[in-house]
Amino acid sequence: MATLILLNKPFQVMCQFTDDQGRATLADYVTTPGVYPAGRLDYDSEGLVLLTDSGPLQHRIASPANKTPKTYWVQVEGVITDHALSRLQEGVALKDGVTRPARAEAIPPPAVWPRHPPIRERRNSPTSWLALTLTEGKNRQVRRMTAAVGFPTLRLIRHRIGEWTLDDLPSGQSRKVHVHLPKSPANRRPPVRKGKPL
Structure with a gap:
């Protein structure tokens, strides 16, 4: 055990x-x-x-050989588009190679704890949330993926690893x-x- x-x-x-x-x-x-x-x-x-x-x-x-899925809740600048989600799902070209296909979907803002310090929010600049599930772990991969499709990451929370979640x-x-x-x-x-x- x-x-x-x-x-x-x-x-x-x-x-x-x-x-x-x-x-x-x-x-x-x-x-x-x-x-x-x-x-x-x-x-x-x-x-x-x-x-x-x-x-x-x-x-x-x-x-990495076991490809354990990891799910992240990601707050990004702007309102995420279907086109950007499709690109994340298909794989994004980064400097160290193309990412594996991923699961990506827009989600309502999750009920999460306040961050200290809070993110810097700009007046008249909307944000949105997505759930992104990966089976690989390139360095700072989530942040680089969302930036590559035009939606920089503001806040990143890992919610699930394999069968275990934050609950x-x-x-x-x-x-x-x-x-x-x-x-x-x-x-x-x-x-x-x-x-x-x-």
Whole structure:
């Protein structure tokens, strides 16, 4: 049985346990010893981060080969168009290659927590929200994709990773679950350590 921590990472928190610049890190929010993040989430992005004490579970979640779907709620400048959504669905040409086909749809503004500090809103400049589901993880991919189709990202919240979602988890809070893993010698390997745990 593996331990899995679901954390709603706040804005401007490093997705690691230490930082030599004195910025907030996972250590400010997670007290369970011996767990490490399964994947990353940018400093200026919010939402679901999964942490585990199991190497096999970490690999299952984070390995690009497994193509674990991740869903993001994205607030963008302007009112997103059907044409832009179609381009996101088909794949967008970025400097490091064309993105895989994605699921993209306009959504009503979700009932989410206030961000601190709030986004900079311009008078007479509308914003809109979309849900974007990816099966890959290029660097800052969501932001680059929406910018490429003419709708820069203002706020980015990861809502789902595979079968796990934020549900009603408040910003900065975490929830512990246990995941059953098949018995196998490979399941004894420790998780990849990126940054010191608590």
